[in-house]
Amino acid sequence: MSTPVGTPRLEAASERANRRRGLLLALPSYVYLIVLFAIPLVFVGVYSFASRSRTGKPELADWNLDAVAKLLDSTVLQIAWRSTWLALLNTVLCLLVAYPFAYYIATRRERVRNMLLLLVMIPFWTNFLVRTYAWRVLLDSDGLVTRLGEGLGLWGSMLFSAPAVFLGLLYGFLPFMVLPLYAAIERVDWSLVEAARDLYASGWKAFRRVTLPLTRPGIIAGSILVFIPSLGAYVTPDILGGAKTTLLGNYIVGQFLAARNWPVGSAVSMAILIVMLIATTVYFRSGGRTF
Amino acid sequence: MTTRRAAARSLPGGRRPLVQRVLALNAWAVYAFFYLPIFILMFFSFNAGRFVTIWEGFSLDWYRVMFANEPLMKALRTSVVVAIVSTIVATVLGTAAALALERYRRWLGKRTFDALLYLPVIIPDVTMAVMLLIFFATVDLNRGLNTIILSHVAFNISFVSIVVRARIAQMDATLEEAAADLYASRWQAFRRVTLPLIMPGVLGGALLAFTLSLDDVVITQFVQGPGTSTLPVFVFGLIKRQVTPEINAVSTLMLVASMVLVFGSLLLQRRR
Known part of the structure; x- marks a missing residue:
């Protein structure tokens, strides 16, 4: 310069x-x-130690550990557990579906590839609320998916249950997994795979020892992009779930907009934030740099 | 050609057409999964009856109902104002941030700034919503249009800067040096060389910011004031009360808007 x-x-x-x-x-x-970001972040941390007041605005004067202790409450733990396994399950399933899918797109001819990629971009950019609403309609008691399930004698209405929330999360976050995986697979130097094959590695072995390690940054980036928003999901469980499928996101919103218990809501938000920071640190340590 | 053959060979049993066929089948199943729900949703917005699952003939009635719904139209106007203002502010700030990070070395606090810029992208919506609500309540700022715009700018700066940075990284730095060698002032070099080169990135980032602003539910729901709902927050409330083809009509409108934005951004990014 x-x-x-x-x-x-x-x-x-x-x-x-x-x-x-x-x-x-x-x-x-x-x-x-x-x-508008760093200071509010500090405020949430401080409010985790505040006490609840009648107006809704917490008292900072006599700080205590009540809200933080609430994290170990059985209700909160149960919700945290449910959110965590749903988010993990969603991440794993997204990965299993998206990897072969991204692989298929990345190995097509250039013109076909661009077309197929465009078809992924559209759901990626489409309004999340609208896409969740689409499943609200399909899973309703006389929705098409329900009628199909009843016709086959396999399932009834799933609305307001855990499977419905899970379907909504999968549908909502799958594009977030496809794009980083595609970017990673497209960059693979295929001559390395060819070299492995020339050295008599089986197709499976070449994939496991060459392609898979080369695409690891994409796998980790995609997993973070799916896991973090799934863990904090609010819109999906609110529309497709019921009282028995409250996730951390709903719990936090409830503490702020309904129960008016800001300290507890802050403490739970901080807990999610810490999990997120650990997850991204692991990502940056493992050699990934950008999303 | 060899690339594709090698690619086909790198999966288990890659040379066998069976694996290729399974891959293709999986791909089409995923596309059907992506698109069928959206198409069904759009289809029922043209329903004559008042159900979203039982077809009773074609009509545009629900679109008429939608356009006559005054609170909904007010929410739409709020959404557009918020999106336009927050996009302009975030694009200017985000582009300057991208230039500072990519073009200038070792300035005070650069690493901290880089990290701070990434956080709003990876933080869950709910956490960011909580942060902003607490902040506005603590500094006693009346919640309304201004707090919504302030919040949208806060998450959009990061997205704009990521898109613009990607564009600057691809750019040839020697062109700016050439301008300087030809005695262009800093401003002239920026105006005549740098800006035209990064423009596709700036516009792409602006479109992303616009889309994100139009999509946001959670953060807006926390920081809005009485009577300042945006369209998604308003629709979210409708969905929780009852399901009518009117919501399908609004959804179709939003879907078409996002598709136009995707095509716009792709066309801009393809331009070299």
């Missing part, structure tokens, strides 16, 4: 000017994110 100049002192001055310009360019968004 810096123009070559005669003396070291001038060079140092131009370097300093460059640093100043970088900071100046970033400054507006830096300040914005500190005020």
Whole structure:
């Protein structure tokens, strides 16, 4: 970047000017994110130790561990457990469906590939609420999926149950898994796979020892992009689930908008945030850099 | 050609057509899974009856009902205002942030800023909603249109900067140096060289921000004030009360809008 100049002192001055310009360019968004992201984040942490007051706005004066202790309450633990296994199950199933799917797209001819990719982009960009609503209608007591299940004698109406929430999560987050996997598989250097085959590796072995490790950043990125929003899901369980399928997202919203117990809602939010930070740290440690 | 053959060979039993056939079958099943629910949803918005599952003939009645629904139209207008304002602000701030990170080395607090910029992308919606609600309540800011816009900008800056950064990374830095060598001022070099080159990324980021703003339910629901619902929040409330083809009609409108935005963004990004 810096123009070559005669003396070291001038060079140092131009370097300093460059640093100043970088900071100046970033400054507006830096300040914005500190005020509307970093400070609110600290507030949630602080409110986890506040006490509940009648107006809904917590008292900070006599701080305590009541809300944090509530995390170990059997109701909360049960909801956390349900959310975690639903999110894990969803991540695994998304991976199992999306890997062969992304593999298929990535190994087509270029023109076909672009077309197939466009067909994935559309559901990816489509309004999440609308896509969840589509399943609300299909799973209703006289919905098409229910009638199909009844015709086959296999299932009845799943609405307001765990399977419905699970279907909604799978439908909602599958595109988030496909795109990073596609990006990873498309970048694979196939000559390496060919080399493995030339050295008499079976197709399965070549896949397991070459393709799979090469696409690992995509697998991890996709898993994070599915796991984190599934863990905090709110819209899907609210529309497709019932009282018995409350997830962490619904619980938090309930604490804020209905029960008016902000400290407990804050404590649970912080817990999710910590899980998220651990998950992403693992991702960055394992060599991935961008989503 | 060899790539494809190698690719076909790299799966278990790859040379056998059976594996290829299973892969193709899986792909079409996924596409059906993606699209059938959406198509059925759109189909029933043209239903003459008042059910969303039993077809009673074609009509545009529900679209008429939708356009006559004043609160719904007000929510739509709020959504559009919020999306436009938050997109413009986030695009300017996000582009400047992307330039600072990609074009300038080692300025004070760069690494912290980089991390701070990533967080809104990976944080769950509910957590961000809680953070902003607590913040606005603590600083005693009246909730309404302004708090919705402030919140949307907060999550959109990050998305814009990611898209723009990807574009800058692909760009040839020597072009800017050439402009400087030809005695262009910094501003001229930016205006005549850098900006036109990163424009597809900037517009792509802006469209992403616009879409995200139009889609958001959770954060808006937390930071809205009385009478300032956006369209998705309003529709969310409708869905919880009862299901009518009117919701299908609104959904179809939103689906068509997202599809137009996808095509727009792809066309922009294809331009070199």
